[in-house]
Amino acid sequence: MTDLIRITRVVGRPIPLRGNDIDTDRIIPARYMKAVTFEGMGQYAFYDARFDAEGHSKGHVMDDPRFEAKGPRVALVNKNFGCGSSREHAPQALHRWGIKAIVGESFADIFFGNCVAIGIPCVTTSEEDMLYLMLAVEEDPAHDLTVDLEAMKVTYRERMYPITLPGGVRSQLLDGTWDATRTLLQAQEQVRQTAARLPYVKGFRR
Amino acid sequence: MLASTLVDARAGGVATARGISYPCIAARKQVGKSLLDKVWDAHTVRELPSGQTQLFIGLHLVHEVTSPQAFQMLREQRLTVPFSARTFATVDHIIPTDTRQRPYADAQAEGMMSAIEQNCREFGVRFFDASSGHQGIVHVLGPELGLTQPGMTVACGDSHTSTHGALGAVAFGIGTSQVRDVLATQCLAIQRPRVRRIEVNGALPAGVYAKDVILQIIRRLGVKGGVGYAYEYAGAVLERMTMEERMTVCNMSIEGGARLGYVNPDATTFDYVRGREFAPAADAFERAVTWWKSMASDGDAAYHDVVRLDGAAIAPTVTWGINPGQAIGVDEEIPAPESFPADERDVAEDAYEYMDVKPGTRIRGTRIDVAFIGSCTNGRLSDLREAAKVARCGRVAAHVKALVVPGSQAVAEAAEAEGLHEVFKAAGFEWRLPGCSMCLAMNPDKLVGRQVCASSSNRNFKGRQGSPSGRTLLMSPAMVAAAALEGAVVDVRDMLSASAPAPSGRAQG
Numbered sequence: 001m002t003d004l005i006r007i008t009r010v011v012g013r014p015i016p017l018r019g020n021d022i023d024t025d026r027i028i029p030a031r032y033m034k035a036v037t038f039e040g041m042g043q044y045a046f047y048d049a050r051f052d053a054e055g056h057s058k059g060h061v062m063d064d065p066r067f068e069a070k071g072p073r074v075a076l077v078n079k080n081f082g083c084g085s086s087r088e089h090a091p092q093a094l095h096r097w098g099i100k101a102i103v104g105e106s107f108a109d110i111f112f113g114n115c116v117a118i119g120i121p122c123v124t125t126s127e128e129d130m131l132y133l134m135l136a137v138e139e140d141p142a143h144d145l146t147v148d149l150e151a152m153k154v155t156y157r158e159r160m161y162p163i164t165l166p167g168g169v170r171s172q173l174l175d176g177t178w179d180a181t182r183t184l185l186q187a188q189e190q191v192r193q194t195a196a197r198l199p200y201v202k203g204f205r206r
Numbered sequence: 207m208l209a210s211t212l213v214d215a216r217a218g219g220v221a222t223a224r225g226i227s228y229p230c231i232a233a234r235k236q237v238g239k240s241l242l243d244k245v246w247d248a249h250t251v252r253e254l255p256s257g258q259t260q261l262f263i264g265l266h267l268v269h270e271v272t273s274p275q276a277f278q279m280l281r282e283q284r285l286t287v288p289f290s291a292r293t294f295a296t297v298d299h300i301i302p303t304d305t306r307q308r309p310y311a312d313a314q315a316e317g318m319m320s321a322i323e324q325n326c327r328e329f330g331v332r333f334f335d336a337s338s339g340h341q342g343i344v345h346v347l348g349p350e351l352g353l354t355q356p357g358m359t360v361a362c363g364d365s366h367t368s369t370h371g372a373l374g375a376v377a378f379g380i381g382t383s384q385v386r387d388v389l390a391t392q393c394l395a396i397q398r399p400r401v402r403r404i405e406v407n408g409a410l411p412a413g414v415y416a417k418d419v420i421l422q423i424i425r426r427l428g429v430k431g432g433v434g435y436a437y438e439y440a441g442a443v444l445e446r447m448t449m450e451e452r453m454t455v456c457n458m459s460i461e462g463g464a465r466l467g468y469v470n471p472d473a474t475t476f477d478y479v480r481g482r483e484f485a486p487a488a489d490a491f492e493r494a495v496t497w498w499k500s501m502a503s504d505g506d507a508a509y510h511d512v513v514r515l516d517g518a519a520i521a522p523t524v525t526w527g528i529n530p531g532q533a534i535g536v537d538e539e540i541p542a543p544e545s546f547p548a549d550e551r552d553v554a555e556d557a558y559e560y561m562d563v564k565p566g567t568r569i570r571g572t573r574i575d576v577a578f579i580g581s582c583t584n585g586r587l588s589d590l591r592e593a594a595k596v597a598r599c600g601r602v603a604a605h606v607k608a609l610v611v612p613g614s615q616a617v618a619e620a621a622e623a624e625g626l627h628e629v630f631k632a633a634g635f636e637w638r639l640p641g642c643s644m645c646l647a648m649n650p651d652k653l654v655g656r657q658v659c660a661s662s663s664n665r666n667f668k669g670r671q672g673s674p675s676g677r678t679l680l681m682s683p684a685m686v687a688a689a690a691l692e693g694a695v696v697d698v699r700d701m702l703s704a705s706a707p708a709p710s711g712r713a714q715g
Contacts, residue, residue: 021429021529021553025667029674030646034300034314036274036321048674079549080430083463083529084667085646086365087272088381109433109465110365113396114381127549166397168256177256179383181283184260184391187251188288191393194251194262195289199497200355201264204490 004176007119007149010101012072014137014145014156016061017046022077023084024111028093030085041089042096062097067141073097074145076134077104081122082111091115101147103154103163105130116169116178123147123163125154133161149173238504240401241357241470242436245376245501249359251393258395264358265375266388267344268295268331270322271648272363276385277325289392290330294353295322297335298343299648303611303638306336315649329389342614342640345369345582349453350616352482355494356471357501361388366582366664367466368459372452373479374471374501376436379460399465400434400510405441408517413699415592416451417584417662417682419443421523421533422515423455424462428550429531432464435510438503439469443517449478450588457583458664461530470502522698524569525666525680527557532666533680536697540565560668561677562656570695572679576659577608577690578671579635579683581645584662585613589683590621593662594629596687596698599705602634603693609651610635611643635690647672660689 032044050060057063075094081104082090091114094102102115102122115122125133136156137145146155147163149170154161165173172178195201239247251260273295280287287293300315310316326333334340340347345366348354354370360377361367363385370377384394404427406419423437437459444452452469459467469475476495479485486494521535532554534540540558542565543551558565563572579585579593590612602608610630612618618640621627627637644651645663652672653659659671659678666678679695688698 019552019556020549023529023665023667025646025665025670029669030299030648031672033271034312034318034648036318037278038275048669053674080433080463083429084365084460084665086363086367086379086381088275088363088383091381106430106433108430108463109399110379110381110460114383117381117383166257168254168258168397172256180395181285181387181390183254184387184393184395187260187393188391190251190260191262191391194249195392198248198262198264199493200358200486201292204486204494204497206493 005119006176007121007173007178009149010072010074010121010147011144012074012100013067013069014074014076014141015067015099016076016134016137018078018134020079021083022081024082024087024090025084027082027090028087033087033089038089038092038096041093042098045093045097071098072100074147075099075102076130076137077102078130079105081107083108086110086114088114088118091118091120095120103130103133103147116172117180119173119178121147121149121165121173123154123165125161125163129161238506238508240438240503240507240509241374241468241501242376242399242401242438245357245359246398248357254395256395258397260393261359261396263361263388263392263394264292265348265353265360266293266392267348267360267362267367268293268385269299269344269362269364270297270318271299272382273385274318274321274325275382276363276389277329279383279386280329280389285390287329287331287389292392293331293389295326295331295333296341296344296347297322299642299646301336301641302649303641303643303651306639312650339615342616343582343585343642345453345457346585346613346617349373349449350482350614352479352485355479355485356475356498361394365460366457368464369453369457369582371456371459371466371468372449373475374468374498376466376468378466399436401438402432402435402464403438403440403509403512405512405514406439406443406517407441407514408443410443410517410520413684413702414520414522415682415684416447416454418520418523419517420455420458421525421530421680422520424458424531425533426515427462427513429461429529430463432459432462435464437462437464437467438509439467441514441517444469445472448588449474450586453586454583458530461664471498472502522682522685524685524695525678526561526563526569527554528560528666528668529553530664530666530680532557534569536570536685536695538569540567540569542566569679570697572695573658574606574660574679574689574694575657576653577602577606577686578611578644578659578661578663579609579686580611580613580643581663582613582642583664584683585611585617587617587620589662590617590626591624593683593687594626596684596691596701597629597633597635599701600633600691602690606690606693608635608690609638609644611638612640614640633691644671646670660686660695662686
């Protein structure tokens with residue numbers, strides 16, 4: 001088991017990734033999933049949106065010098081981010097590129113769960129706030145953005161934006177139980193009892 | 207087209223971008239339970255402090271792409287697989303479809319194949335490899351082996367796990383960390399979804415298939431309309447569908463944002479499961495049917511909302527854009543930006559540019575370069591039969607490369623026993639070995655450059671079929687076959703009615 005890591009706030013330079021319905025094929029094209037580890041996935045994040053066939057930059061925001069920064073990053077996204085494939089390679093690639101939290105209007109179910117499982121908070125703002133936040137960041141990206149899970153707000157350049165996160169997920173991040181394995185292993189006897197109650201587990205034999 | 211037949215009755219009357227909302231009438235008297243609730247309750251180990259459920263997983267399916275890191279985490283965390291007999295593995299995503307010669311020409315693919323072989327040996331997981339006679343796309347294999355059964359929970363590191371809901375299972379895709387959790391605990395920590403009932407009433411016209419039904423559902427409800435929901439598919443059209451047709455519908459639930467979709471089990475389901483290798487037999491089967499029936503939604507079950515579509519109004523459907531909701535009837539025009547809700551207009555503009563199409567023009571007549579018949583959506587025997595009926599009408603156009611990739615070794619064997627492979631080959635299609643192939647192009651089957659592919663698969667995302675600029679038009683297998691012959695998008699109904707005095711059609715409309 002890994003140690004409990006409590007995630008109470010994420011502070012980092014923001015990176016706006018505009019667009020609704022951005023699918024996980026776009027976040028990491030399938031051809032870069034041919035690997036037995038997640039190592040090195042960061043370099044393929046949004047690869048086809050960022051690079052042409054010869055590997056030259058297309059001037060994507062992730063490669064724009066204005067948005068270049070060291071340390072943790074916070075992505076700003078719009079609606080239904082991470083739809084499509086269940087590939088955890090997508091949040092793994094973002095995480096390894098540097099993204100440690102995502103602020104968005106809404107997230108696809110499986111992507112959201114995959115992010116929680118590796119400790120990336122995906123918090124939600126209103127459409128109006130995201131419109132304003134993205135404009136503020138694009139106008140002047142050279143400041144840290146704070147995602148505060150205790151106060152449930154995002155702060156950028158002194159302005160605060162309320163955020164939401166399902167209560168259970170928030171507590172998992174705050175108390176460090178977002179990696180579910182440890183929790184699930186605590187109820188092994190109850191698991192056996194549940195299995196014993198299900199008629200198909202014993203092949204519907206009497 | 208379907209607007210007049212749609213009722214979106216949403217609890218609380220929350221307005222949606224699509225259609226009118228009404229308060230949920232079913233909420234007045236809540237006595238019955240849906241299948242989702244019954245299966246969920248039966249598999250609940252405990253409620254977690256997070257508000258999630260610790261849910262027991264009855265069937266865990268594993269493939270080579272999303273599992274190697276999970277097995278490695280088991281090793282690093284010194285975890286075992288306590289219910290290893292409830293996990294089954296196969297290889298589908300990376301496997302070549304032209305040769306099974308090992309080692310594979312692609313060293314990365316060979317590495318992934320070696321990893322799953324080693325992982326299954328080490329952790330005691332049954333592995334259906336290419337020498338087993340059972341290898342295939344994981345979502346074709348589960349039902350056809352009788353592994354997937356009504357009333358079960360099914361999880362797999364693949365978003366199209368929703369397919370298994372066709373049998374009345376609660377089946378959903380998970381990520382790799384969750385694959386580790388299921389291996390280590392046979393459980394997941396997961397939120398119970400709300401249930402939306404989608405009724406498709408009436409009868410489908412000839413030449414209209416399950417694929418057209420699900421594309422129209424997604425078009426109507428949007429690619430994010432199902433987030434947080436399980437879709438319960440019902441109505442006369444679903445009741446008359448075969449199991450394979452129901453699988454096509456449930457398969458694409460995730461394309462509408464719903465992590466899972468299901469059809470209540472009925473006589474069609476029980477007949478399908480009976481006699482399959484891992485299905486209960488003899489007396490046990492009878493007891494199973496009793497339990498399965500008890501898991502179906504009650505007649506007075508409460509739903510979060512109910513949506514109704516008229517099956518008779520559905521036409522052969524083709525996608526024109528970059529997500530599966532951007533779909534139109536073959537005779538419709540590509541919609542104008544202002545016809546979309548505000549939050550879909552930018553995606554529509556992006557789609558016109560990427561696909562190089564113009565609003566107001568018809569999709570019919572769009573020239574194609576490649577035709578792909580296969581995938582977990584439409585790679586089953588009945589899909590190949592429908593496509594073969596069309597293939598008998600002519601020959602693949604000279605400029606088109608056409609592939610038929612059966613969903614599993616069992617599908618291939620059954621198709622060959624009927625001579626379907628000869629029909630396809632005679633018409634100029636390539637008959638390949640089973641796998642995911644050009645649905646996501648992790649194997650050598652890929653689009654090149656700006657090629658346009660008529661595809662029976664499930665996603666038309668940018669770059670999905672292996673070329674970063676490749677273009678995908680989703681449609682039914684029969685429509686793909688018709689496009690292959692014509693060299694362009696065409697209405698399969700015209701081709702079928704022109705070639706045969708009485709279209710052989712399907713048993714149901």
